[in-house]
Amino acid sequence: MPTEDEPSERYLQGLATRRTVLGEAHVERALANQSGFDGPFQSLITEAAWGHVWSRETWTKRERSMVTIALLAALGHYEEMAMHVRATARTGATMDDIREALLHVAIYAGVPAANQAIKVAREALAGMKEGEGHGDEGHGQAAL
Template identity: 75%
Template sequence: MADTETDRHRLGMATRRAVLGDAHVDRAVANMTEFDEPFQSLITEAAWGHVWSRPNFTKRERSIVTIALLAALGQDEEVAMHVRATANTGASREDVREALLHVAIYAGVPAANHAIKIARRVYNEVDAARTSEEEK
């Protein structure tokens, strides 16, 4: 980051870590370059510090809304990332399913169908990792 870290940036980073997890954020920070640093600062302050940190919605509610919006927009990688983040936000698989049913009606069946495939893949990966950990 440039010269000083703002309070909004610190709040955003804390919220980003709470939602996405330390490992994800640590990878993003480690992979940051001079080119994309302004973008990373922008999303940390604006998305995470301004929007996700607001008290009006719970993290669960923001998670559901975010997944629906990303699915409607066809943002596959972001859908997968936010479905993974539901482990930290409290949004259940049923919440995600309901959000994607809304996407089908309001944004189109193809968008919802694709997002459902992404969510299923993510949940299968999560379940496989959990099973692998339990077997150790």
């Protein structure tokens, strides 16, 4: 049984998946910037989001990427959505996949949400083409 100082197997699995999807630089930044205040949150998302959900083998990383982008867009979490658009460089989701996910957002979550999401996605994709992002940028300590 792991202690509080010893990470669980699920945490270690989540950390590996998180590095695969978001990139080494992003994860190292998030870990380096964590404090005593948000450290438990970083552990929670690493274990739950990345270890429990993203590490499942039922869907591919590409499929999870598309669903995540659509959900974040529908909920108006555009900064996180941009991070996941950049992560498509590692998940295999294409520009066509992103567009299809955002078309679903327009119908099921509303045109205003999709309109803003398309703007954010275009900016993230343009940054990737210009060499600014390789899927490992993210902003804020709370970034998934």
